């Protein structure tokens with residue numbers, strides 16, 4: 553099965569991207585609960601980011617995710 557990794561947000565300034573792996577996500581909503589901007593919500597059985605431009609790359613969502621479905625990665 554093809555893995556679907558979605559880029560949720562990216563910061564040119566910080567050289568970081570926030571990626572989401574739907575296959576790992578258990579829809580627990582822990583990420584949405586900790587996002588200081590309230591950007592992460594459940595829609596159509598997956599998490600979506602409501603406004604990528606508002607993401608500050610704080611990584612709280614990635615830290616809160618129990619299965620590693622959200623990750624902050626260094627931009628190459």
Ligand code: SF4
Nearest residue numbers: 587607608610611613
């Ligand atoms: S990195 Fe921070 S601001 Fe961006 S979606 Fe995650 S918790 Fe919200």
Ligand code: SF4
Nearest residue numbers: 577578580581583617
């Ligand atoms: S915390 Fe992780 S597993 Fe839970 S809804 Fe968010 S991305 Fe999915």
